[in-house]
Amino acid sequence: MKTYRALVIEDSATHRKMIEGMLAKSEDGKFEVVAMDRLDTALEQFTKERFDVVLLDLMLPDSEGIKTFERMRAHAGRTPIVVLSGVGDVQLAAKAVEEGAQAFLVKGETEPRQLIRAIRYAVQRAHAEHGEWESPMFHLAQQQFLKAAHLMGLDDNIRERLLFPQRSLVVTLPFRRDEYSDVETVFGYRVQHVLTMGPTKGGIRYHEDVNLGETSALAMWMTWKCALMRLPFGGAKGGIAIDPTALSRAELQRLTRRYTSEIITMIGPDKDIPAPDLGTDEQVMAWIMDTYSQQVGYTVPEVVTGKPVALGGSLGRREATGRGLVYLIAEAAAHLGMNLKECTAVVQGFGNVGSNAAKFLEELGVRVIGVSDVNTGIYNESGLSITSLLDHVSKHRTLLGYKGGQEITNKELLELPCDILVPAALQNQITGENAPNIKCRMLAEGANGPTTLEADEILNEKGVFILPDILGNAGGVTVSYFEWVQDTQNYNWTLEEVNNRLHKVMIDAFRRTTLRAQRDKLDMRTAALIEGVQRVAEAKLARGLFP
Ligand code: NAD
Secondary structure, eight states: OOEEEEEEEOSOHHHHHHHHHHHHTOSSSEEEEEEESSHHHHHHHHHHSOOSEEEEESEETTEETHHHHHHHHHHHTTSOEEEEEOGGGHHHHHHHHHTTOSEEEETTTOOHHHHHHHHHHHHHHHHHHHHTTOOHHHHHHHHHHHHHHHHHTOOHHHHHHHSSOSEEEEEEEEEEOSSTTOEEEEEEEEEEOOOSSSSEEEEEEEETTOOHHHHHHHHHHHHHHHHHTTOSOEEEEEEEESOGGGSOHHHHHHHHHHHHHHSTTTOBTTTEEEEEOTTOOHHHHHHHHHHHHHHHTSOOGGGOSSOOGGGTOOTTSTTHHHHHHHHHHHHHHHHHTOOGGGOEEEEEOOSHHHHHHHHHHHHTTOEEEEEEOSSOEEEOTTOOOHHHHHHHHHHHSSSTTOOSSEEEOHHHHHTSOOSEEEEOSOSSOBOTTTGGGOOOSEEEOOSSSOBOHHHHHHHHHHTOEEEOHHHHTTHHHHHHHHHHHHHHHTOOOOHHHHHHHHHHHHHHHHHHHHHHHHHHTOOHHHHHHHHHHHHHHHHHHHHOOOO
């Protein structure tokens, strides 16, 4: 659940209390409120702390009318301002909106739900207006690419061409909540980074932080990943800025179907093929496939991958990312002379990727001593039972309350001494701040973008062996490719066939990457990136420029 920091500037103690009370009960996001009764003290506070939103009464003891708004706006920069207006001041509030306030609310007439929605929308709109591309993740993806481009001496024209995605679609879409009169409007995205290699391919993410920059970063990584694995796809990504855990199944279905119809002109089995990512699963893919099929009038299983097997999904797709990562860990351990039966592992994130990685590591005899999810970490030095953790999560939907180990924070988890650390949750988890305290020998990235550039340098200096994300989590897209091939040929493979082919593709990419790293004295991340970028550059040059 997203946390909003709100600065409330309101001189009436009764209204301040009412607003704080409404925000405290919110189920749509958590609110941390700082309340002030004068503009001068509020402006001072604003320079000391970061806020996501300002709720502003225009009639204060030290400032009145539109001047109040103008003074606040001069300090607020890009932070959205929602004006709190008295019943008789609506004209004034409307003037503030004309001058750039995101919304206004009439005090005494505002329901808690309206207040919370107004804040959520104000934050989203301000972001959309000011900088959809402004995202630390997109900067990371671009920095990594530019570093690789420089080291490989990439042609200038191609470098510019690849720095931004080729096609981006931003949509706003409504969907009905279970409370029939409630309609939510949310932002959705689909980005195709490179169309040169064949259809584009990439997951769909439901998370409150999704924006154009993040989606573009993920699409760019998909391009390099597909090229590194030698799959005939360019990179794409999509998503909706929403917390899916706050939705009922029926709401999730309505949202997914509407999103699909909004992006339907972009997707298709020969154009762009979505797959699951953070916050989406087989069921979401089934709804996308059904919505698409209803529109074209016949069943098109190959429009998405990561579907249920009964709809043409591939055996082995669900666990492919975790399985592929563990194939690589085994290969890397052999390369480094590590005996896996004597190794310990820590896994951050216990969703699709993390739980499967933990399960396959346990099968290889690795002692998994720590796991975590968004709510908690669990640590047991003598080793956790993954079967019993999975059992707990299937009953409770979280690791919270698991008795077979000691509770720790995600921060502590990442810094545990271990041989293999697997980040399999979110981006930006290993940063310049915690990298000096990371104590693993091997970092096996299941998540996309878990390590910042600064952290990367620290870990490389410490001699940590890194399986970078575009290689580490490529098992997912590889079996997605197998699924697409099976669907287009109407011919299903056995699980053994899927896993054997996955193993072959993963190990081949690992060997090419280590070879390049050794030959050109590069770190593994840069070597993997160059492997991918070079293939795309070759394809672009071979196709030439139209017209
Ligand atoms: P998921 O939704 O199934 O699981 C995510 C897990 O991370 C959950 O256990 C969640 O509780 C946990 N989490 C969320 N926020 C956290 C936080 N702040 N701290 C700690 N844990 C947190 O998602 P997934 O499909 O397993 O994806 C995880 C990562 O792997 C993402 O970065 C995704 O892009 C990447 N990835 C997934 C696939 C795939 O096939 N699913 C393929 C390639 C890459």
